[in-house]
Amino acid sequence: MDTCVTQVILKVASRCNLSCSYCYVYHKADSTWKQQPALMSDQIFAVTIERVRQHCLFSRQRSVFIAFHGGEPCLIGARKFDAWCSEARQTLSNTAVSFAIQTNGTLIDWEWIRVFSEASRERGNQHGRTARS
Numbered sequence: 001m002d003t004c005v006t007q008v009i010l011k012v013a014s015r016c017n018l019s020c021s022y023c024y025v026y027h028k029a030d031s032t033w034k035q036q037p038a039l040m041s042d043q044i045f046a047v048t049i050e051r052v053r054q055h056c057l058f059s060r061q062r063s064v065f066i067a068f069h070g071g072e073p074c075l076i077g078a079r080k081f082d083a084w085c086s087e088a089r090q091t092l093s094n095t096a097v098s099f100a101i102q103t104n105g106t107l108i109d110w111e112w113i114r115v116f117s118e119a120s121r122e123r124g125n126q127h128g129r130t131a132r133s
């Protein structure tokens, strides 16, 4: 049995800054999102990433893909996103980890662009290190 879990979707925000009329989350019968915390806490993030680390160890997989999802994941703020990606890279230091964010794009500002740009540079450096090793 293949035990690899190569993609992890983190619902880091249960709210959205928009209210699209067709949205299946906020305009259908299931309104349980109202009872959920608006944003994932640092503690839950840390525990989740540790669980991912344990699974990667168990399954002996060398890589994992983590997607930030919501609601609108940009509600956590660019600094938190940056800090959480760094924390995940550190915790998953024996695993090649890549990140994505599924966003409606309306909250992307220069701070987010700076964070994405630095993350992209760091990823390039990682590839460079891999290529040399």
Ligand code: SF4
Pocket (backbone or CB within 6 Å): 016, 017, 018, 019, 020, 022, 023, 024, 025, 026, 070, 071, 072, 104
């Ligand atoms: S942007 Fe997405 S999550 Fe937000 S209200 Fe629209 S469809 Fe729903």
